[in-house]
Amino acid sequence: MDFYVSRVERFRSLLRSSGVDAALIIPGPNLRYFTGFRVEALERLLVLVIPAQSSELVLMVPMLEYERARALSIEGLSIVSYRDEEDPYKILVGELKDLGAEVVGVEGSMPFRTAGKLLGSSFRLTEVDDLIYGMRVIKDSYEVELLKRASRIDEEAIKEGFRNLKPGMTEKEVSRIVRERAEELGAEEVPFCIIQSGPNTALPHAESSSRRIEAGDVVLFDVGVRVEGYVADITRTVVLGEPKAEHVRIYNIVKEAQEKAISSVKPGLTAETIDRVARTVIEGSDYGEYFIHRTGHGLGLEVHEEPYIRAGNKLVLKEGMVFTVEPGIYLPGKFGVRIEDDIVVTKEGFEDLTKLTKNLTDIS
DSSP, X not given: OHHHHHHHXXXXXXXHHTTOSEEXXXXXXXXXXXXXXXXXXXXXXXXXXXXXXXXXXXXXXXXGGHHHHHTOOOTTEEEEEEOTTSOHHHHHHHHHHXXXXXXXXXXXXXXXHHHHHHHTTTOEEEEOHHHHHHHXXXXXXXXXXXXXXXXXXXXXXXXXXXXXXXXXXXXXHHHHHHHHHHHHTTOSEEEEEEEEEGGGGGSTTOOOOSOBOOTTOEEEEEEEEEETTEEXXXXXXXXXXXXXXXXXXXXXXXXXXXXXXXXXXXXXXXXXXXXXXXXXXXXXXTOGGGOOSOSXXXXXXXXXXXXEESTTOOOBOOTTOEEEEOOEEXXXXXXXXXXXXXXXXXXXXXXXXXXXXXXXXXXX
């Protein structure tokens, strides 16, 4: 597709300006970003070679992936396959030498078994993560549209969980309902579906358990949905039944922090500024010590990527950046509240991709 070619050409330019002769891309989000190829990283070598000077691309795959790789329709892409009895590293080194490569760019996540083989050759390896993530941090209109589609499915799946939420159900049972609904609606994958209740809500990112949900419990839904590689990440906190005064007080503080942080988003601000807006509200209500994580993280082909909305991150926000805003307060042994929306930076401000209600008791 044209946008894959465009991405590769932009990356080649960055490689040339950085003095890198060729880059190696392994299975994972970056391979999908440049080719659309979705493949699991296993023990067999699979790698995309992107030369800085040549217009060709070489995707090296084990024979069992050859037919799938052939289905990729990208200009200039050639497929090199190998059998299990062959040495793939010898083939890869040969490809790089044929290109005249001396400086080879690699991802920081490249397995040592691969990097070690290359270090044993005559190449100098350098990490190119900053170049790739510098591209990926700005989403184009197509990527934003996929994120919107993921958000709609995520919201409908969470609403299905709301509708089925009853006293006596376990957290795992609710999680299963949400997952199944997301898949019915077309989700490629549900990377996580965390349902927590009662005191478990004070444990950020704890897994759904066999705890039975009781009337009056705070219940937290943190659900990620993937559509064509791109992930929506939405969190809502509700009460099953009549909320206590403390529930309402904490919830309103978190909601105010989130809304003020979102409304402050615009190009030119730093990521840490958005974090400070949310943190100021919670600290001003004397709950600062219970806000124990960053305000947000970038979204895209990975659940967590730049920009990280945290103290100390001076990255300047630009049009096309997408990230979560998700402040929280967690009272150990009692309950926790987190509210999370997905935000895209626009030319003059922001668009909130998340439309799901933020009413503490609206679970109908």
